[in-house]
Amino acid sequence: xxxxxxxxxxxxxxxxxxxxxxxxxxxxxxxxxxxxxxxxxxxxxxxxxxxxxxxxxxxxxxxxxxxxxxxxxxxxxxxxxxxxxxxxxxxxxxxxxxxxxxxxxx
Amino acid sequence: xxxxxxxxxxxxxxxxxxxxxxxxxxxxxxxxxxxxxxxxxxxxxxxxxxxxxxxxxxxxxxxxxxxxxxxxxxxxxxxxxxxxxxxxxxxxxxxxxxxxxxxxxxxxxxxxxxxxxxx
Numbered sequence: 001x002x003x004x005x006x007x008x009x010x011x012x013x014x015x016x017x018x019x020x021x022x023x024x025x026x027x028x029x030x031x032x033x034x035x036x037x038x039x040x041x042x043x044x045x046x047x048x049x050x051x052x053x054x055x056x057x058x059x060x061x062x063x064x065x066x067x068x069x070x071x072x073x074x075x076x077x078x079x080x081x082x083x084x085x086x087x088x089x090x091x092x093x094x095x096x097x098x099x100x101x102x103x104x105x106x
Numbered sequence: 107x108x109x110x111x112x113x114x115x116x117x118x119x120x121x122x123x124x125x126x127x128x129x130x131x132x133x134x135x136x137x138x139x140x141x142x143x144x145x146x147x148x149x150x151x152x153x154x155x156x157x158x159x160x161x162x163x164x165x166x167x168x169x170x171x172x173x174x175x176x177x178x179x180x181x182x183x184x185x186x187x188x189x190x191x192x193x194x195x196x197x198x199x200x201x202x203x204x205x206x207x208x209x210x211x212x213x214x215x216x217x218x219x220x221x222x223x224x225x
Binding site: 042095097 | 141151211213215
């Protein structure tokens with residue numbers, strides 16, 4: 001199980017955003033983050049905890065280990081307001097998404 | 107460039123089955139897993155299963171075992187999702203996504219297919 005917090009985060013452009021993803025058991029570093037805007041498919045941002053996907057701006061970064069992981073957006077741009085999901089893979093392999101964090105404009 | 111193109115929206119009655127297709131392009135079809143993920147209206151993402159297009163071997167989330175089948179046709183480089191016994195709870199957007207090489211992430215996604223189950 002993955003838990004994301006907060007459920008909603010209200011910030012302004014230029015702010016720093018910190019999104020949390022917690023697992024119920026230690027992960028094997030297969031932890032990814034996605035961004036989804038209304039009416040669009042999810043977009044991969046971060047894979048393997050901290051590797052940025054192709055074309056993802058450097059303001060997005062991932063970190064963490066064990067059961068606690070973080071997506072950080074260093075300085076919010078207007079286009080960053082969206083829903084963010086974390087996702088894990090276990091050894092079965094099975095794949096699980098967190099419930100999401102909605103990042104909204106304050 | 108990598109693209110995954112899915113079939114169009116569909117409306118089904120309860121108890122029916124639905125088949126959604128996904129046609130990847132821009133890379134070697136047999137080189138990457140294809141996954142299926144769904145999203146009910148206003149809800150989060152739910153992984154359903156995946157297939158190795160090279161071997162044809164598929165695996166499924168426990169929740170969907172016995173009700174879902176993922177297949178592929180290598181002659182036309184297309185992957186299919188079949189879901190049986192539809193209920194209103196299956197109303198959702200269904201996405202196919204490519205499994206990234208050596209990672210547990212999904213690096214490219216289809217545009218999504220809305221399946222509506224209604225009497």
